[in-house]
Structure formats: C-alpha cells, structure tokens
Amino acid sequence: MSILLSDKSKEFVEKNDISHLLIDITFIEEPCTQIYDPKIEMIKKIDTEKYENLEKVSGNNITLFLSKEFIEIYGKLKEYQLDVGGFFTKVLILKNIDPIIKNTCKI
Numbered sequence: 001m002s003i004l005l006s007d008k009s010k011e012f013v014e015k016n017d018i019s020h021l022l023i024d025i026t027f028i029e030e031p032c033t034q035i036y037d038p039k040i041e042m043i044k045k046i047d048t049e050k051y052e053n054l055e056k057v058s059g060n061n062i063t064l065f066l067s068k069e070f071i072e073i074y075g076k077l078k079e080y081q082l083d084v085g086g087f088f089t090k091v092l093i094l095k096n097i098d099p100i101i102k103n104t105c106k107i
Contacts, residue, residue, distance in 0.1 A: 001057045001076060001077065001078060001079070001080070002057070002059050002078070002079050002080070003057060003058075003059040003060050003062055003064060003079075003080050003082065004060075004079055004080070004081045004082070005060050005062075005082050006081070006082065006083040006084070006095070008083060008084040009082045009083050009084050009092060010060075011084075012084045012090060012092065013061075013062065013082075013092075016042070018042055018062065018092075019045065019061060019062060019063065020042070020043040020044075020045060020048050020051075020062070020063050020065070021040050021041065021042060021043060021062060021063070021064050021065070021092065022040070022041045022042075022043050022051060022054075022064075022065045022067065023038060023039075023040055023064055023065070023066050023067065023070050023080070023094065024038070024039050024040075024041060024067040024069060024070055025037070025038060025039065025067065025069045025070050025073055026038075026039045031105075032103060032104055032105035033101060033102065033103060033104065034101070034102040034104055035099055035100070035101050035102075036073050036099060036100040036102075037099040037100075038070060038074065038093075038094045038097050038099075040082075040091070040092045040093065040094065042092075043065065048063075048065075051065040054066055054067060054068070055071060055076070057080060062082075064080055073100065074097060077096070077097070079096065080094060080096075081094065081095040081096040082094065082095065083095040
C-alpha cells in the first residue's frame with residue numbers, strides 16, 4: 001500500500017503542515033438512494049493516539065488512518081491517490097475512489 005500525492009496536494013500538505021489524516025466514509029440517504037463517499041479529515045499530531053487501533057498506511061511524510069467503515073466498503077487499496085478538490089474551500093480528496101451509489105427501491 002502506498003500514498004501518491006499530486007503536485008497540488010503536496011503544496012496543500014506543506015502549506016497546512018499536515019502529517020496525519022483519517023480516511024472515513026460519509027453516508028447520505030435519500031429516498032431510494034444510499035451514497036457512500038470517502039472523506040478525509042486532518043488529525044492533529046496530539047490526537048493521533050485515538051486512532052492507533054486503526055489500520056494505517058505511511059509514505060511521503062504522511063500517515064493515513066483507515067476507519068473500519070472505509071475498509072468494509074472499499075477494502076484496502078494498493079495506492080491512495082491524494083489530490084486537492086473543492087470549489088470555494090480546498091480540501092484533500094481521494095482521486096482514485098468514486099462514491100458508491102445504491103438504489104434501494106425495488107422499482
């Protein structure tokens with residue numbers, strides 16, 4: 001398992017002094033639809049002890065902690081490609097993972 005940073009994400013990580021990230025799942029439920037979308041949260045160096053029981057991947061001076069929910073839905077990836085996204089507010093995103101959209105109606 002490795003971490004690949006785009007040029008924009010390298011600049012973002014350096015500018016914001018980021019070294020630890022949590023990869024988790026955002027779950028949205030609409031009528032007849034469930035959406036699972038990966039999300040990335042920054043972890044302060046002081047708070048890393050809370051996440052020590054989680055699976056982790058390190059590389060490029062970054063440690064990614066993977067939530068159990070993320071692993072259940074997406075599994076462990078060979079490569080985690082980080083990029084910068086967002087229109088007004090810039091955030092780190094996983095470039096090589098798409099949201100999972102499930103139709104829950106039987107129509």
